[in-house]
Amino acid sequence: ATVPEYQGKGYAKAMIDFIITKYREEYSTLQVGTGDSPMTIPFYEKCGFVRSHIVPNFFTDNYDHPIYEGGIQLVDMVYLRRSF
């Protein structure tokens, strides 16, 4: 997470680029799992990730309370991948 008052300044994208640069010799794919949320998926897509697969009911099976982001209840875990 980026501290709210510092969002939109490129910090999260810089961190992803840093991870890719650091592990470029050892790995070729970066994978993330997140809720199907308008607050996170577009960010990862902007960073070059593409949807890979889902884990159905991840958020409803593993948390004892409903989680909402951007007014939408998180249900499935969405995995995205970026090859490098």
Ligand SMILES: CC(C)(COP(=O)(O)OP(=O)(O)OC[C@H]1O[C@@H](n2cnc3c(N)ncnc32)[C@H](O)[C@@H]1OP(=O)(O)O)[C@@H](O)C(=O)NCCC(=O)NCCS
């Ligand atoms: C998602 C999050 C980490 C993004 O952090 P950030 O530092 O604001 O992101 P950046 O400034 O590096 O943005 C990189 C690019 O993504 C875009 N972007 C960021 N959030 C976006 C969103 N919700 N929708 C569309 N685009 C988005 C930016 O416009 C930027 O595009 P650009 O390169 O064309 O300028 C931040 O919003 C956050 O901390 N959210 C709450 C916690 C969270 O959801 N974490 C992820 C859990 S999986």
